[in-house]
Amino acid sequence: MNNKTKEFLEKWHRIVLEKDMDMLREIVADDVTLYSPVVFKPKKSKDETLFVLSNVIQVFENFAYHREFADGNNLALEFSANIGEKSCKGIDLIEINDSGKLVNIEVFIRPVQGLLALGEAMNKRFEEAGIPVGKKLPSA
Amino acid sequence: MNNKTKEFLEKWHRIVLEKDMDMLREIVADDVTLYSPVVFKPKKSKDETLFVLSNVIQVFENFAYHREFADGNNLALEFSANIGEKSCKGIDLIEINDSGKLVNIEVFIRPVQGLLALGEAMNKRFEEAGIPVGKKLPSA
Numbered sequence: 001m002n003n004k005t006k007e008f009l010e011k012w013h014r015i016v017l018e019k020d021m022d023m024l025r026e027i028v029a030d031d032v033t034l035y036s037p038v039v040f041k042p043k044k045s046k047d048e049t050l051f052v053l054s055n056v057i058q059v060f061e062n063f064a065y066h067r068e069f070a071d072g073n074n075l076a077l078e079f080s081a082n083i084g085e086k087s088c089k090g091i092d093l094i095e096i097n098d099s100g101k102l103v104n105i106e107v108f109i110r111p112v113q114g115l116l117a118l119g120e121a122m123n124k125r126f127e128e129a130g131i132p133v134g135k136k137l138p139s140a
Numbered sequence: 141m142n143n144k145t146k147e148f149l150e151k152w153h154r155i156v157l158e159k160d161m162d163m164l165r166e167i168v169a170d171d172v173t174l175y176s177p178v179v180f181k182p183k184k185s186k187d188e189t190l191f192v193l194s195n196v197i198q199v200f201e202n203f204a205y206h207r208e209f210a211d212g213n214n215l216a217l218e219f220s221a222n223i224g225e226k227s228c229k230g231i232d233l234i235e236i237n238d239s240g241k242l243v244n245i246e247v248f249i250r251p252v253q254g255l256l257a258l259g260e261a262m263n264k265r266f267e268e269a270g271i272p273v274g275k276k277l278p279s280a
Contacts, residue, residue: 037250040227067233069209069216076209076216078233087180091231091248093207093218108231108248110177112259115252116278138256138278 001070004100009068009075012094016063021054028053028102035106037090038119049105051129052122056107059083059121073097083121088114141210144240149208149215152234156203161194168193168242175246177230178259189245191269192262196247199223199261213237223261228254 001009008027015024034049035042043049057063060081069076075094080087088109095104109115116138123133141149148167155164174189175182183189197203200221209216215234220227228249235244249255256278266273 035229035250038252040251040253067211067214067216069211069214071207071209074207074209076207076218076231078216089175089246089248091216091233093231106229106250108229108250110175110246110248111180112178112252112255112278114180115255119252138252 002072004098005070005073005075005096008094008096008100008102009070013065016057016065019054019057021050024053025050027100029097029099032102033104035093035104037107037109037115038122048131051131053105055122055125056118059118059125083114083117086114086117088118142212144238145210145213145215145236148236148240148242149210153205156197156205159194159197161190164193165190167240169237169239172242173244175233175244177247177249177255178262188271191271193245195262195265196258199258199265223254223257226254226257228258 011023011027014020028046028049030046032046032049033042033044034052036052060083063079063081065077065079067078073096077092077094079090079092081090091108093106094102097103109118126133151163151167154160168186168189170186172186172189173182173184174192176192200223203219203221205217205219207218213236217232217234219230219232221230231248233246234242237243249258263273
């Protein structure tokens with residue numbers, strides 16, 4: 001793991017553990033792209049990415065990282081979490097730019113019931129924030 | 141990447157590319173565990189794992205691997221594929237044992253629509269093979 005990636009990962013862990021949203025804003029690049037586990041189309045907006053990531057961090061309970069892989073500016077991080085009564089596993093697939101900022105994040109969740117529970121919890125938060133939600137998900 | 145992991149990965153690529161099911165049987169350990177993207181509970185059966193993997197290889201179209209990460213005996217492989225008209229991305233999270241055989245495989249798929257399409261296609265194959273399928277998935 002190169003130093004830039006190592007430094008990013010230390011900050012990332014702190015953000016997730018301490019829910020430090022100021023640090024999150026600092027390490028996300030202005031041209032970040034977010035690939036959600038729920039919909040195919042990526043979000044190319046720093047504000048929306050920050051909204052999603054900060055809310056996901058709050059929705060997940062008992063969050064823990066497990067295997068972590070690095071290759072140059074890329075990371076693959078395995079995690080487990082609960083969403084309400086559903087258990088899930090996930091992967092954060094991350095790319096940082098040459099300034100060490102998050103430029104791509106793609107999130108994968110299994111199984112179906114955990115993914116649908118996350119989608120439902122996030123849709124609720126989008127609605128509460130007055131952000132339009134896309135088409136309705138099948139019920140979990 | 142250690143030599144054992146490198147050798148495994150070369151065989152794995154050949155299996156996926158050439159749909160070589162004899163080689164698949166060779167490189168899967170007898171005590172393999174499969175964590176499906178659809179259901180939480182793992183399958184601890186070599187026969188069932190072989191059935192699932194060989195059918196998944198047939199269900200996916202335009203399959204391609206992208207970023208590949210290795211750490212000791214562990215691999216994280218990013219892929220893209222089509223299932224019918226749905227596009228999806230995925231991760232194979234793989235662990236091999238000290239004999240270089242597949243002992244753990246956990247598969248992640250995004251987005252929801254791609255995952256549900258895979259679940260539906262696989263349920264159909266389970267039914268055709270006379271293998272009981274668990275509870276019905278929400279429709280894609």
